[in-house]
Amino acid sequence: MTLIVCQLALAEGDGQYKLASGDVVRIAVYGEADLSFEEVRLNDAGTFSYPFLGQVKALGKTPNQIEELIADKLRDGYLKDPKVTVSVITYREFYISGEVQKPGGYPYQPGLTLQRAIALAGGLTERASTKRVTIVRGNGETRQGEKATLETAILPGDTITIEQGFF
CATH class of the missing domain: 3.30.1950.10 (wza like domain)
Known part of the structure; x- marks a missing residue:
């Protein structure tokens, strides 16, 4: 029998969704x-x-x-x-933790942004900082802090952490 290889995630630069575990x-x-x-x-x-x-x-x-x-x-x-x-x-789930009302895994939806992911998780807590956000991509790439805005695209398999803000 032949072994065939394939993964689902968005391909860098071409916008094509690549398959991965859980899809x-x-x-x-x-x-x-x-x-x-x-x-x-x-x-x-x-x-x-x-x-x-x-x-x-x-x-x-x-x-x-x-x-x-x-x-x-x-x-x-x-x-x-x-x-x-x-x-x-x-699509495989994305995960959100930290200063959100309902942390956990949620089904990915095409066109998902950080703002929509936060809304799915019940919104931010009163201590949340939108400037201290870490996104670990399903492919292992990490984006931190100011690079992640509310308009940042979320991909299947991503793990988002919203940190506390300092007042």
């Missing part, structure tokens, strides 16, 4: 109900099992790249001209 995708192969799946969750390694192909590693790949990968592999001895569609059903 849920829909795979549709036109005219092939046995090869179509309503919900496939990527496991901790960013892989999923697919008929004929075995473990497909999706970590770091876009849905379009997964479409091409599955179509190419199915074309190689299984189907004459497969039409494959891969779409993200549920």
